[in-house]
Amino acid sequence: MYTVRRLVSGIIFGGLLTCSTGHAEPAPSVSGATIELSVTQQHYLFDLVQYLYRWFMDENDVERGPKPDRNIHFWLREIHYERDAGDASRWIQVYLPDFEIDVQLKNSNYHSEELAITVSNDCFKITQVARVPLSEINEATYAKTAYPYSEMRAYLFQMRTNAVYPDGVMLNEMKQATRGHLSKEPEYIRKGHPAAQIIHLAPLSPVANEAWVFWESGRMLLRFASDLDLTNPGLWDLGQLTVDTYDVDEQVVVSLDEVPGSNAYMTRDQVGRALYNCIILGKRIELKPRQ
Amino acid sequence: MRKFSKPLILCLFLCATGYAGNVQLLPPDQPSGYIARLLLNETPFPSENGWISEKNSKAAMLSILCVVDARVRHIPVGYKQEQVAAIRTDNAIDVITAGGEKGQCDGFYKDTQGQPVMVPRIGERIAYLEKLANKGTPGRFARLFSYAQGIASAYVRGGLQEADRFAAIHQIGSIYVTGRAYSWMTGQDYYHPGGNFVKIPNDMQGLLGGNRFFTLKKLEK
Numbered sequence: 001m002y003t004v005r006r007l008v009s010g011i012i013f014g015g016l017l018t019c020s021t022g023h024a025e026p027a028p029s030v031s032g033a034t035i036e037l038s039v040t041q042q043h044y045l046f047d048l049v050q051y052l053y054r055w056f057m058d059e060n061d062v063e064r065g066p067k068p069d070r071n072i073h074f075w076l077r078e079i080h081y082e083r084d085a086g087d088a089s090r091w092i093q094v095y096l097p098d099f100e101i102d103v104q105l106k107n108s109n110y111h112s113e114e115l116a117i118t119v120s121n122d123c124f125k126i127t128q129v130a131r132v133p134l135s136e137i138n139e140a141t142y143a144k145t146a147y148p149y150s151e152m153r154a155y156l157f158q159m160r161t162n163a164v165y166p167d168g169v170m171l172n173e174m175k176q177a178t179r180g181h182l183s184k185e186p187e188y189i190r191k192g193h194p195a196a197q198i199i200h201l202a203p204l205s206p207v208a209n210e211a212w213v214f215w216e217s218g219r220m221l222l223r224f225a226s227d228l229d230l231t232n233p234g235l236w237d238l239g240q241l242t243v244d245t246y247d248v249d250e251q252v253v254v255s256l257d258e259v260p261g262s263n264a265y266m267t268r269d270q271v272g273r274a275l276y277n278c279i280i281l282g283k284r285i286e287l288k289p290r291q
Numbered sequence: 292m293r294k295f296s297k298p299l300i301l302c303l304f305l306c307a308t309g310y311a312g313n314v315q316l317l318p319p320d321q322p323s324g325y326i327a328r329l330l331l332n333e334t335p336f337p338s339e340n341g342w343i344s345e346k347n348s349k350a351a352m353l354s355i356l357c358v359v360d361a362r363v364r365h366i367p368v369g370y371k372q373e374q375v376a377a378i379r380t381d382n383a384i385d386v387i388t389a390g391g392e393k394g395q396c397d398g399f400y401k402d403t404q405g406q407p408v409m410v411p412r413i414g415e416r417i418a419y420l421e422k423l424a425n426k427g428t429p430g431r432f433a434r435l436f437s438y439a440q441g442i443a444s445a446y447v448r449g450g451l452q453e454a455d456r457f458a459a460i461h462q463i464g465s466i467y468v469t470g471r472a473y474s475w476m477t478g479q480d481y482y483h484p485g486g487n488f489v490k491i492p493n494d495m496q497g498l499l500g501g502n503r504f505f506t507l508k509k510l511e512k
Contacts, residue, residue: 056480056481081343081344081347082344082346082347083343083344084344084345084346084431087344110337112337112338112431113427113430113431114337114423114424114426114427114430114431114432115337115338115423117338119337119338127340127341127501128478128479128480128498129479129480130479130480130490130493131480132492133464135464136464136492184411184412184415209340210340225340226338226339226340227335227337227338227339227340227341227342228338238338242339242340244477245412247393250393251393255485256482256483256484256485256486257485257486258485259390259484259485260374260377260474260484260485260486260487260488261375261376261377261395261473261474261484261485261486261488262377262390262393262394262395262397262484263395263396263397263474263475263476263477263482263484264390264393264394264395264396264397264398265393266481266482267481270481
């Protein structure tokens with residue numbers, strides 16, 4: 001259900017934008033290297049920016065971004081990591097020079113004997129986002145494409161409250177996985193497994209394999225992330241391999257300078273962003289016992 | 292003729308064929324077993340976010356061990372160990388557990404008796420991975436376990452030779468740095484250890500096994 005809805009919405013938005021603007025461009029190439037066509041398409045890159053808009057960008061980025069009558073630029077190149085035998089995964093780097101943001105994408109395609117699953121994605125998914133100054137980028141190694149910034153901005157504004165949530169099988173699996181993790185938390189145990197728990201699900205992005213959940217009464221953020229597509233039913237059997245937890249009372253500081261060297265904290269800004277996505281844009285769900 | 296039970300026959304068969312006990316992770320109350328669990332916990336396995344390859348995850352393990360070692364033995368000129376490792380010590384376990392449960396290495400801490408322990412979720416993940424590593428013929432999971440335990444044991448014995456890929460880095464962009472890595476975090480840009488830590492960029496192999504490594508800004512003498 002989720003996949004179908006996403007596919008339909010992707011086709012509609014992608015089709016609308018491509019047809020209305022007439023700016024669809026061929027796969028850019030440089031030095032004979034052609035970048036995967038699907039990654040260069042307008043709706044994919046706009047979805048990518050929407051993810052950044054929700055999870056990384058702030059007002060400084062928007063204010064210093066391109067002027068409305070200019071283009072937004074995307075520089076792309078394939079990254080050739082050394083892979084294991086039989087692994088056909090691919091990686092692409094997308095650099096946004098207007099915002100000096102670097103995004104790494106992966107399209108997984110390999111088999112795990114131990115897990116007895118084939119890890120594959122239906123498209124390239126974000127694995128890492130970083131801020132990299134333009135001065136550190138070798139422009140000549142990238143293929144380039146661009147779209148009108150005004151269309152980008154209109155898309156972000158139009159879609160700012162648009163949200164796709166897990167539903168059907170995926171929602172049930174997420175509920176079970178969330179309940180499983182909550183049941184191990186001291187706060188949950190201390191309260192003697194209360195009758196119902198309120199959780200908030202952040203909207204999903206078609207270009208990211210992660211799902212955030214805020215557990216309201218336990219005041220904890222859970223991040224489900226994987227190399228597998230979130231819609232893959234096998235994902236939810238992996239249990240321990242998919243989840244990170246953050247206690248919003250104990251693991252938050254204003255600046256990471258307060259806890260130099262530690263890998264246990266997030267900043268208030270990061271947590272605020274996660275809570276905005278989970279609570280304001282998110283979907284409130286009551287987890288009932290044995291649900 | 293004496294009859295053997297089916298489970299015993301199966302056990303003998305598995306032992307003879309090497310299908311059981313692919314990995315030999317030492318107990319967590321031994322320093323090398325504890326360090327091995329840190330390395331295994333901080334690096335991705337197949338299907339996990341950040342997975343690239345067996346070689347990449349092994350490189351990440353070695354680099355994490357180098358961070359621990361650098362915090363113990365290679366404090367740069369101008370820095371005090373407390374500034375880099377949040378503790379003054381000559382012991383790697385103290386460095387790993389510094390700061391308590393939410394300290395320098397999330398989830399690795401000392402209990403009220405002063406024993407190094409881990410939060411349950413880490414123990415559960417390692418146990419789950421170990422079970423998979425011991426399934427069937429030894430594969431990537433088993434090799435990653437063996438590698439983690441191998442370098443941890445070598446390190447505790449004092450046999451870890453210099454293999455620090457970050458040791459010779461002197462400059463990142465316009466910033467002069469000390470070389471070596473002194474911190475690692477999940478490889479997303481919104482994680483940063485703060486202070487004088489400087490991100491080692493991708494083209495200097497600063498992103499390994501889903502982790503971002505950081506060196507230190509060089510201080511004036």
